[in-house]
Amino acid sequence: MALFGRVNSNTISLLNHCYCKKFIMVTSRLKSHNRISISTNIRNVKEYKNNKQESTHEIEIIKRRNQASRSLLIQVHSSKSYNDLHNYCLKFGDISSMHHYHVNNQQNYILVEFKDIVSIKEIMSSASFIKEDIISVKSSVLWFRKGQIITPQKNNQRKSLFVENGCALPNEKEKAKQLYNAKSISVQIIILYEMMKLTDLEVRLRFHTAHHLEQYFSRLFDNIKILPFGSSINGFGRKRCDLDLVLIPNTGECNVTSRLVFHSKLMNNNGRHETKEFLGILANSMQYFIPGILNVRRILEARVPIIKFCYNYTQTECDLSATNMTAIYMTELLNFYGEMDWRIRPLVITIRAWAKSQELTFDVPGQWITNFPLTLLVLFFLQQKKILPSLKILKSYSTHNDVRCAENGIDCTFLRDVNKLPLNYKYNINQDSLEKLLYDFFEYYSTFDFQTYGICIREGIQIRKPSRSALHITNPLETTLNVSKNVNFYELNRIISKTHDAIYALETTDKFESNSWGIMSLLKINNDNGDLKKSNTTKGQMKNIEEYLKNSYENSYEISDKFEVNETNIDETKTKKKETI
Numbered sequence: 001m002a003l004f005g006r007v008n009s010n011t012i013s014l015l016n017h018c019y020c021k022k023f024i025m026v027t028s029r030l031k032s033h034n035r036i037s038i039s040t041n042i043r044n045v046k047e048y049k050n051n052k053q054e055s056t057h058e059i060e061i062i063k064r065r066n067q068a069s070r071s072l073l074i075q076v077h078s079s080k081s082y083n084d085l086h087n088y089c090l091k092f093g094d095i096s097s098m099h100h101y102h103v104n105n106q107q108n109y110i111l112v113e114f115k116d117i118v119s120i121k122e123i124m125s126s127a128s129f130i131k132e133d134i135i136s137v138k139s140s141v142l143w144f145r146k147g148q149i150i151t152p153q154k155n156n157q158r159k160s161l162f163v164e165n166g167c168a169l170p171n172e173k174e175k176a177k178q179l180y181n182a183k184s185i186s187v188q189i190i191i192l193y194e195m196m197k198l199t200d201l202e203v204r205l206r207f208h209t210a211h212h213l214e215q216y217f218s219r220l221f222d223n224i225k226i227l228p229f230g231s232s233i234n235g236f237g238r239k240r241c242d243l244d245l246v247l248i249p250n251t252g253e254c255n256v257t258s259r260l261v262f263h264s265k266l267m268n269n270n271g272r273h274e275t276k277e278f279l280g281i282l283a284n285s286m287q288y289f290i291p292g293i294l295n296v297r298r299i300l301e302a303r304v305p306i307i308k309f310c311y312n313y314t315q316t317e318c319d320l321s322a323t324n325m326t327a328i329y330m331t332e333l334l335n336f337y338g339e340m341d342w343r344i345r346p347l348v349i350t351i352r353a354w355a356k357s358q359e360l361t362f363d364v365p366g367q368w369i370t371n372f373p374l375t376l377l378v379l380f381f382l383q384q385k386k387i388l389p390s391l392k393i394l395k396s397y398s399t400h401n402d403v404r405c406a407e408n409g410i411d412c413t414f415l416r417d418v419n420k421l422p423l424n425y426k427y428n429i430n431q432d433s434l435e436k437l438l439y440d441f442f443e444y445y446s447t448f449d450f451q452t453y454g455i456c457i458r459e460g461i462q463i464r465k466p467s468r469s470a471l472h473i474t475n476p477l478e479t480t481l482n483v484s485k486n487v488n489f490y491e492l493n494r495i496i497s498k499t500h501d502a503i504y505a506l507e508t509t510d511k512f513e514s515n516s517w518g519i520m521s522l523l524k525i526n527n528d529n530g531d532l533k534k535s536n537t538t539k540g541q542m543k544n545i546e547e548y549l550k551n552s553y554e555n556s557y558e559i560s561d562k563f564e565v566n567e568t569n570i571d572e573t574k575t576k577k578k579e580t581i
């Protein structure tokens with residue numbers, strides 16, 4: 001019990017050591033696993049241009065994409081339909097998993113993952129359309145209508161509903177109660193992270209969304225793919241975060257021996273004008289033809305033109321851009337940093353939650369900071385703490401397998417194999433508790449000389465500000481850009497002032513005298529249940545936390561550990577945050 005009373009430094013040291021070891025083990029396990037499971041899909045493996053060997057992150061993406069291509073999203077009457085659906089689907093092949101969730105307590109869905117893609121093809125050819133005036137587009141979203149119940153055969157597979165109501169938001173009262181009863185601020189941070197991170201089903205649904213679009217567009221174009229990126233992928237996402245998608249050319253193998261070559265039009269999607277035109281055409285077809293896509297908004301004048309839309313089956317706000325490989329590599333970089341130490345993701349998610357509750361970040365873009373630069377602030381702070389290396393170090397340790405170049409010529413090469421890191425970064429010397437790191441984060445930025453200095457993840461040190469912007473955070477991959485150019489002096493001062501408030505709140509917090517202590521006061525969470533006097537963490541909670549810590553190390557590369565929220569409804573006229581640079 002004392003272990004979790006305060007996550008002390010010895011414990012952290014040990015856990016971090018285990019984490020690193022596990023990361024290495026899981027990395028090699030994943031690699032060998034994927035070599036087998038995707039061998040039939042070898043074209044996908046070779047998709048990455050300039051890529052000599054896929055990184056763990058890239059392999060995970062391939063695995064998730066493969067999983068999405070073997071899955072169907074089926075609307076059912078209720079979770080109870082799974083039995084019937086399971087027996088029906090078995091006609092088409094073996095099932096790997098079934099996951100249930102509902103939207104607004106009304107529409108129920110089951111995501112069915114088949115073992116083999118052949119089953120999907122068979123279902124596609126057997127499924128029908130309703131006899132109404134509809135635009136008949138076959139997709140991986142179907143509806144399970146009433147019919148004759150199938151009697152299971154004797155040697156039927158065991159039914160496996162992995163989760164029921166898998167996308168539920170944490171109950172606010174329960175959240176307050178758990179945070180209130182936590183033994184320390186460090187444990188509160190872990191509890192918050194566990195509650196807010198994206199689940200495996202939420203990740204699956206994000207890859208399903210990308211696949212759904214890709215499936216439609218692949219009927220028009222043979223060589224495109226749609227990849228998720230941003231906080232949905234880098235592990236800093238919270239429940240209900242937006243889904244960032246990018247459409248990129250699929251540079252797969254081409255048959256150089258064939259003497260017959262298709263006549264095609266040249267596509268210059270690096271040109272801004274062409275990208276804009278192209279996205280405009282896609283937006284029209286998305287709006288009129290693709291089921292489940294609502295509220296399509298065209299933000300085509302932004303520096304990075306995007307299509308915003310709502311994916312109705314999961315009620316997720318999505319942004320689709322085109323040929324933005326730098327953003328993909330940025331996601332990989334942030335993911336790599338997140339993987340390097342188990343404290344990083346819980347800390348970032350807590351600071352993002354703090355910024356949101358203090359109204360420093362908003363769901364709409366403006367002259368305030370957004371989650372991406374805020375995350376860079378946390379990573380930079382962790383570099384100062386010697387927990388994370390600079391990008392320069394990651395570059396200096398990179399090998400020929402790490403060479404990547406974005407379509408605009410930006411060099412995105414950096415070390416992608418944690419094994420090759422210098423020992424002091426692999427087995428962290430700094431073993432501060434989460435509580436200390438949170439406090440120190442606020443302290444560091446409450447006294448930072450923003451007037452003279454900018455933040456540079458690439459160098460890992462503060463740099464003299466090259467611009468007059470209030471806040472200068474160098475884009476790690478494109479160092480001439482400032483990712484916080486939009487932040488004005490007023491907003492910067494608010495950030496500084498809120499860091500002072502946070503320090504005060506953490507210094508004066510009293511577990512026994514208030515309904516809101518520790519990070520609860522930072523996040524404006526109150527345990528309103530008056531009769532709940534501070535009690536020791538219950539056995540059940542302790543078990544959960546122990547499970548968390550155990551799982552963190554065992555599943556350190558489960559992408560399900562990674563994800564986020566944004567109940568956005570951005571007005572088309574407002575400028576997109578990515579415009580800011």
Ligand code: GTP
Nearest residue numbers: 230231241242244327330371372483564578580581
């Ligand atoms: P949330 O969606 O708020 O959870 O965070 P996010 O990290 O996904 O940020 P966002 O959706 O705003 O952007 C998605 C990705 O686009 C980021 O992870 C970055 O890679 C990239 N991005 C966002 N804003 C900027 C910016 O100002 N400059 C650059 N170069 N890239 C950006």
Ligand code: MG
Nearest residue numbers: 230231242244
């Ligand atoms: Mg995002």
